[in-house]
Amino acid sequence: MPAIDPRIDAYIANSAEFARPILEHLRAVVHEACPDAEETMKWSFPHFEYKGMLCSMASFKAHCSFGFWKGELLIAAADDKGKEAMGQFGRITSIEDLPPRKTLAAYVKKAMKLNDDGVKAPGRAKPATPRAVVTPDYLDAALARREPALANFNAFTPGKRREYIEWLEEAKTEATRLRRLEQAVEWIAEGKSRNWKYEKC
Incomplete structure (x- = not known):
């Protein structure tokens, strides 16, 4: 049985109507490809862990996002849509915006292998200046x-x-x-x- 976190049930239920089937689909694919994945909430959105961070998903007003913690090692730079939105798959507004289920599952399995092998995530460059917090x-x-x-x-x-x-x-x-x-x-x-x-x- 997958390790289900009730906070993610609540997160999905509170997401926009268009987002719920996308999030449920992503959740199902991750658990099918990685039965040992554990769910958790980090930085206010759902994450999946398997021997460390594996992947995460999020919903916003008009789109969802999905990405792998070590995405740079999984997805070719030419195919990475990270500039459009968080993650590597751009702005996801329907399940059709995602790769086929089989392809997505293959990415999950490759991400698992990286964690099995103890491969570290590439270093992320820190911004030269921190993003300012403007209080209304x-x-x-x-x-x-x-x-x-x-x-x-x-x-x-x-x-x-x-x-x-x-x-x-x-x-x-x-x-x-x-x-x-x-x-x-x-x-x-x-x-x-x-x-x-x-x-x-």
Whole structure:
């Protein structure tokens, strides 16, 4: 039986309608090709591990992404669509945007072999300057009204601040943004990150 993580069930259920069949398909292919794969959540999206990091998938407003941790060693540079979106397969809007099931499974098996052999992922060049985290004015104002929310937010790592900002900015309506803002300020005042429910104690 595959090691199923209920957080990934929740992630898929909360994804856009177009994304759910894509994510379910990817999940099934990974487990069929690698029955020993274990699911986990890292950086707020689903990952699959097998003797280390294997691959990951994510959904966004209008597309999904899928990629291998050692993708540079699996997929020819000419076929890598990493410039279009996260991962090596570009912006995935339907299952038809993915390679055939058999091809995808073959990639999974090659990725497993790399991990079996202890091959390290190629080094990733760090950007010359870190990506700036720009806090929207409405969030700054809301945090300032609730002690110690602003101090907690400023003490968060850039990644944790960015998770809250992206969650607010992705709201499709102003009403949704306001609900999220209220929830965000409450959690931040308590010192909680956006994904505190999924963090290991």
